[in-house]
Amino acid sequence: MRLRVIALLLLSGGLLQALPTLAQNTPARTGKVERIKVHGKGLEGNLAGDSPDRDVSVYLPPSYQTDRNRRYPVIYFLHGFTDSDDKWYGFTKHWINLPTVVDKTLADGKTGEFIIVTPNAYNRYFGSMYSNSVTIGNWEDFVAYELVDYIDKNYRTLPQASSRGLAGHSMGGYGSIRIGQKHPEIFSSLYLLSPCCMLPAMNGPGNPEMVASMEGVKTQADLEKAGFFTKAMFASAASWSPNPTNPPFYLDLPTKEGVLQPTVIAKWAANAPLASIDGYIGNLKQLRALAFDAGSKDASIAANNKVLNSVLTNYGVKHTYEEYDGDHINKIAERIEQKMLPFFTQHLSNQPAPRSARKR
Known part of the structure; x- marks a missing residue:
């Protein structure tokens, strides 16, 4: 018995001495978040007077700091109306901490690693609708061209459409289909979380x-x-x-x-996706994947999703549509964890495309 105790003590001491080395060799299990500034040439001179230098939150996956030769697929995630990037990335009081959600899915083995990028689209009017306008600046072009170019030049991305996804919640879901249906050469996969503004407001304000x-x-x-x-x-x-x-x-x-x-x-x-979608069917058929969802208690948005589902089905566009038990905001973190991130894990390439096959 005494010899067994001594052996255990010696073994414990050996393990304790080895712990610093093991810790140094173990990859980080949580990602890193950076908040940077990206200048939008197309945002210059907007009549609202908003700065063309936009805050952008960037989530870098756990292995980004240790595997210096690795390149990563990128999810561009667009926030909703009255929101801002900092409310999603833990810089200020938040309703969803996106990095924490992503880290959890990684720890559970449910997802691959991505760089995730969210620009701050909060402005004088509390949201840009990710549209081009002399009043707010060219936000659509900023997301599709300027932001993508900046991220590809400054981070270890896989700079190809097959490795870029576009997603967002509410106004961000609207921005994702608005931009995504025009640019399959830039984004290959789209995920819309409770997308707003899909049908034209034919009756104006309503009351x-x-x-x-x-x-x-x-x-x-x-x-x-x-x-x-x-x-x-x-x-x-x-x-x-x-x-x-x-x-x-x-x-x-x-x-x-x-x-x-x-x-x-x-x-x-003219800016409602369901009014313009017929002109973009060819582009939508080029996508690797398209998915959208909404809570059953989010009545008008769920109804519009059903129309989108019907249109895409009639045209033979591959897609996934789901209505779940929830409202506009109460299960978004859960949907990101259980649906959106696995969706991009399945559909975004984590390998460089042959040079002859690359786009943008």
């Missing part, structure tokens, strides 16, 4: 109370105090019906003195 609230906003202070849907009207107008001769907001609202403005409504309709 007298909303019209009064919207037209009652005269100053930036008024807009700051306005309700969520009034703010959304201004963001939509700044994105889809800009007017460089109409200060102080440089936009046209869908009503004027209570009267519906058909030209504005037509402009908004």
Whole structure:
């Protein structure tokens, strides 16, 4: 017995002495987050006065610091309306800590490693709709071209469409289909979490109370105090019906003195993905994968997803659609963990494409 105790003590001592070496050789199990600035040439001179130097949060997977020769697929993740990148990456008070979700899926062995990139699209109007506009700047082009080019030049990415995914929640889901259906040469796989704004607002604001609230906003202070849907009207107008001769907001609202403005409504309709999707079917068929979901209690968005599902089915576009028991926000972290990240693990290439097959 005494010899066994001595042997165990010696063994324990040997293990303790070896622990520092083992720790040095064990790869980190959590990723690293950087918050950088990316200049948008197409965002310069926007009439809203927002800075063209945008904050961008970048998640680097655990092995990024240790495996210096490895290159990674990239997920571009777009946040929702009134959100910002820092609320998703733990820099400020957050409702979802995306890096923590990703680290958990890695620890559980449910996902591969990715670089994940989220630009800060919060602006004077509380969201850019990821659209091109003289009022807010060319956000669509910033995401598709300038941000992708910057990330490819400054991080060890796999700079090819087959290794790039585009995803987002709510306004970010809208931005993902808006941009993704135009650029299969840049993004090969799309995942839309509760995408908003899919159908055209043919009836404008919808009720007298909303019209009064919207037209009652005269100053930036008024807009700051306005309700969520009034703010959304201004963001939509700044994105889809800009007017460089109409200060102080440089936009046209869908009503004027209570009267519906058909030209504005037509402009908004032209920016609704379900109104324009027929012209992009060829592009959507080029995608490696397309998926979208929404909670069953998120009534209007779930209904629009069903329309999208029907359109894609009729055209023979491969896709996955799911409606789950939830609302607009209560299961998003769970969906990212259990659905979105495994989706990109399955569909994004983690190997360099042959040089002759590469795009962008």
